[in-house]
Amino acid sequence: MVAPVVLVIGVIIGFPLVRGVFLSLTDANEANVQRDIGVNHIPATYKFTGLDNYTAILTDDVFWNRLGWTVLWTVACVSLTFLLGLTLATMLNRTLRGRTFYRLALILPWAIPAFISVFTWQMLYNEKSGLLNKLLAGGGIDAIPWLNDPTWAKLSVIAVNVWLGVPFMLVTLLGGLQSIPGELYEAAEMDGANAWQRFRNITMPGLRAVSSTVILLSTIWTFNMFPVIFLLTRGGPGDATEILVTYAYRLSFVNSPRNFSECAAWGVLILVLLSAVAVVYRRALRKQGEVW
Amino acid sequence: MRRGIPGIRGITATALVAGLALTASGCGGSDGNGTANSGGELSGTVTFWDTSNDAEKATYRKLAEGFQKEHPKVHVQYVNVPFGDANAKFKNAAGGNSGAPDVMRTDVAWVADFANLGYLAPLDGTPALDKTADYLPQAVGSTRFKGKTYAAPQVIDTLALFYNKKLLKDAGVPVPKTFAELKAAAKKIKDKTGATALYLRGDDPYWFLPYLYGEGGNTIDAHSKTVKIDNAAGVKAFAAIKDLVDSKTAITDATDGQENQLTALKDGKVAMAIDGPWDIEGARAGQAFKDKKNLGVAPVPGGSTAQGSPQGGWDLSVYAGSKNLQAAYAFVKYMSSAKVQQETTDKLSLLPTRKSVYQIPAVKQNEMVTFFKPAVDRAVQRPWIAEGNSLFEPIKVQMNKVLTGSATPEQAAKATGAAYRKLLKDYK
Numbered sequence: 001m002v003a004p005v006v007l008v009i010g011v012i013i014g015f016p017l018v019r020g021v022f023l024s025l026t027d028a029n030e031a032n033v034q035r036d037i038g039v040n041h042i043p044a045t046y047k048f049t050g051l052d053n054y055t056a057i058l059t060d061d062v063f064w065n066r067l068g069w070t071v072l073w074t075v076a077c078v079s080l081t082f083l084l085g086l087t088l089a090t091m092l093n094r095t096l097r098g099r100t101f102y103r104l105a106l107i108l109p110w111a112i113p114a115f116i117s118v119f120t121w122q123m124l125y126n127e128k129s130g131l132l133n134k135l136l137a138g139g140g141i142d143a144i145p146w147l148n149d150p151t152w153a154k155l156s157v158i159a160v161n162v163w164l165g166v167p168f169m170l171v172t173l174l175g176g177l178q179s180i181p182g183e184l185y186e187a188a189e190m191d192g193a194n195a196w197q198r199f200r201n202i203t204m205p206g207l208r209a210v211s212s213t214v215i216l217l218s219t220i221w222t223f224n225m226f227p228v229i230f231l232l233t234r235g236g237p238g239d240a241t242e243i244l245v246t247y248a249y250r251l252s253f254v255n256s257p258r259n260f261s262e263c264a265a266w267g268v269l270i271l272v273l274l275s276a277v278a279v280v281y282r283r284a285l286r287k288q289g290e291v292w
Numbered sequence: 293m294r295r296g297i298p299g300i301r302g303i304t305a306t307a308l309v310a311g312l313a314l315t316a317s318g319c320g321g322s323d324g325n326g327t328a329n330s331g332g333e334l335s336g337t338v339t340f341w342d343t344s345n346d347a348e349k350a351t352y353r354k355l356a357e358g359f360q361k362e363h364p365k366v367h368v369q370y371v372n373v374p375f376g377d378a379n380a381k382f383k384n385a386a387g388g389n390s391g392a393p394d395v396m397r398t399d400v401a402w403v404a405d406f407a408n409l410g411y412l413a414p415l416d417g418t419p420a421l422d423k424t425a426d427y428l429p430q431a432v433g434s435t436r437f438k439g440k441t442y443a444a445p446q447v448i449d450t451l452a453l454f455y456n457k458k459l460l461k462d463a464g465v466p467v468p469k470t471f472a473e474l475k476a477a478a479k480k481i482k483d484k485t486g487a488t489a490l491y492l493r494g495d496d497p498y499w500f501l502p503y504l505y506g507e508g509g510n511t512i513d514a515h516s517k518t519v520k521i522d523n524a525a526g527v528k529a530f531a532a533i534k535d536l537v538d539s540k541t542a543i544t545d546a547t548d549g550q551e552n553q554l555t556a557l558k559d560g561k562v563a564m565a566i567d568g569p570w571d572i573e574g575a576r577a578g579q580a581f582k583d584k585k586n587l588g589v590a591p592v593p594g595g596s597t598a599q600g601s602p603q604g605g606w607d608l609s610v611y612a613g614s615k616n617l618q619a620a621y622a623f624v625k626y627m628s629s630a631k632v633q634q635e636t637t638d639k640l641s642l643l644p645t646r647k648s649v650y651q652i653p654a655v656k657q658n659e660m661v662t663f664f665k666p667a668v669d670r671a672v673q674r675p676w677i678a679e680g681n682s683l684f685e686p687i688k689v690q691m692n693k694v695l696t697g698s699a700t701p702e703q704a705a706k707a708t709g710a711a712y713r714k715l716l717k718d719y720k
Binding site: 030031035036037038039040042122126127128129147148149150153232233234236237238239240250253254255256257258 | 408
């Protein structure tokens with residue numbers, strides 16, 4: 001009965017993956033791969049180059065610089081999103097008037113396609129005509145070069161990504177919270193545990209399974225969060241907000257002919273990095289007695 | 293180089309084009325099979341990707357659809373693709389063999405690149421090239437690649453200094469001829485009018501070229517296969533833009549420059565901006581130019597040793613995989629005809645590429661043409677090599693870095709040169 005699963009995974013994941021790995025070991029680019037355009041037949045003339053692409057990437061400062069910022073960006077985004085999501089989820093996990101309204105309002109960012117949100121933010125951030133600076137001007141504060149200064153641009157992209165990511169955290173953590181039996185809290189209260197003790201000893205362990213999964217997922221997504229960076233700053237100013245995936249894109253799709261092999265090598269490296277993170281993370285959880 | 297914002301419109305357009313292409317290839321019958329029918333009459337659909345901006349697109353749509361009057365059996369499918377997306381979108385469609393347009397309005401820097409990849413149909417000996425002796429010689433430059441012609445020139449342009457006549461008059465300063473003069477006038481302009489002297493496009497590398505040419509520099513020399521940008525002139529050019537911003541002569545942005553520049557000019561917040569004919573209509577729609585005569589145009593200011601602005605423009609190219617080549621050729625012929633060129637000049641003040649059109653009285657008297665024509669005649673032709681368009685990205689990154697203070701002009705010039713040598717493997 002396993003055959004269909006194997007087949008589907010092979011077709012939709014296996015083939016592209018193997019093809020990507022193969023391309024990363026060649027010098028294939030837009031000009032030397034085989035294609036037929038109308039009457040033009042262009043034969044494949046790329047060749048196998050072994051690990052050349054990988055050596056070139058790993059010996060270049062650019063890779064390590066970008067990796068540094070990508071890690072910082074991921075850690076900042078995931079921790080802020082998680083903390084905010086957890087706080088909001090805890091606040092919503094009780095009976096209060098208009099709970100449905102709050103929940104809906106908080107899920108709203110999720111319902112809007114990411115690129116629309118990003119464009120809206122881009123308008124808000126506009127240094128000369130954006131709403132944020134107009135508000136600051138109203139308070140007598142000088143305009144802030146949101147996307148035109150390396151440091152501000154970094155903070156700005158993190159803010160947008162956190163804004164986009166909180167609803168997911170909120171929903172999943174709220175689900176986790178609701179699966180914790182209320183009796184535990186009642187019993188703890190009877191034993192005289194205060195709010196913090198209840199949170200520390202009931203909520204946190206109860207949420208562990210959910211939170212470990214969402215943190216891992218969120219890490220993977222944020223690490224590869226192309227649209228926020230690309231649409232908001234295109235990696236700029238300069239290359240200040242460039243993460244690995246946007247850099248790979250710039251390298252491989254902005255220049256011509258597009259370098260498929262180099263792009264594939266970047267893809268494989270990113271995959272390897274994320275797989276390593278996932279393995280290490282799982283090990284760490286297992287050591288804490290988590291079955292995952 | 294005009295920047296566009298990718299958006300819903302672009303995505304819908306792709307979906308639409310992809311859908312159409314599927315339908316066209318699916319039916320494959322007599323309607324879209326690419327040749328004229330027995331009577332010699334053209335039929336089928338011609339999909340046209342137009343890259344003109346918001347102020348121009350209505351005119352282009354009307355002109356494109358005007359082709360149907362001459363060829364009633366041909367349906368023109370007009371699609372506006374924002375300039376910023378068009379290059380990548382065309383490459384995706386052409387390389388993947390689905391959804392590419394039959395005809396595209398192609399930036400002059402893209403023709404050699406697309407031709408090199410085998411995406412364009414050579415036009416020599418086809419009906420697309422009509423009365424070629426009538427084309428301005430400099431406009432033909434970008435259409436040729438390895439001895440063949442891959443496009444028909446449609447519009448030619450260059451950058452110039454747009455200025456607000458009233459603001460300069462109120463400040464009592466003449467139109468600056470060099471960036472040094474502009475800098476000297478900046479304080480007067482600010483004190484007397486409150487406006488900043490210049491908007492400097494810090495987000496788009498095309499706008500770096502006047503500063504580079506002004507210092508006697510260039511990006512590369514295609515003849516001797518040498519990278520030029522990291523020489524002393526290149527360093528001076530990066531220093532020049534930094535100086536204009538630091539001295540508060542100019543304001544700038546690292547993103548959204550197209551929109552911000554036009555808004556600043558339209559609202560009278562800046563007295564001058566470097567811009568091209570494509571923004572004439574946009575600028576005139578602004579508050580500061582309610583009196584259309586208030587918009588002045590002058591040559592791009594010179595640098596410390598020279599003066600120059602890049603020659604740009606638009607060509608019409610035909611996709612090699614077009615299912616309807618004959619109609620596509622006819623469409624190119626029509627869109628680059630003297631009649632259509634005259635109309636784009638009348639309505640949009642864009643510059644024709646045909647000598648004969650400049651002889652028409654209405655065109656001759658067009659104020660923008662009278663200015664831009666001599667400017668275009670002296671504009672600097674860029675190297676029309678396959679990698680020509682790729683030369684911009686490294687400049688963009690580095691000019692951003694210089695303007696935000698994260699790289700010195702020396703570092704920026706060096707880094708750009710290094711990026712060029714990676715790109716152009718056989719260059720010194």
